[in-house]
Amino acid sequence: CGFTIAVVGSTTNLITGWNELDLPAWSSGYIYWPAVGVIAIISMLSVPIGAKLAYHLPTNILRRFFALFVFLTGVRMLWS
Numbered sequence: 001c002g003f004t005i006a007v008v009g010s011t012t013n014l015i016t017g018w019n020e021l022d023l024p025a026w027s028s029g030y031i032y033w034p035a036v037g038v039i040a041i042i043s044m045l046s047v048p049i050g051a052k053l054a055y056h057l058p059t060n061i062l063r064r065f066f067a068l069f070v071f072l073t074g075v076r077m078l079w080s
Helices: 002-016 033-056 059-079
Strands: none
Touching: none
């Protein structure tokens, strides 16, 4: 599911920003490729840490942290 959402979102950002003139160098539409590279590298490096935490932490704690994260994200979206 996540991969499909990422592909559709990236394609949308690419198409909608294609003719924008005020974008920084190394951009394709609204996609800034240096940021994509940094995010990909950090994600690959942090996957083992997340997997170890998910394996060792109790399910209830993981659920509560995720619920808190979703709640705070929603509050931030409503606030801005």
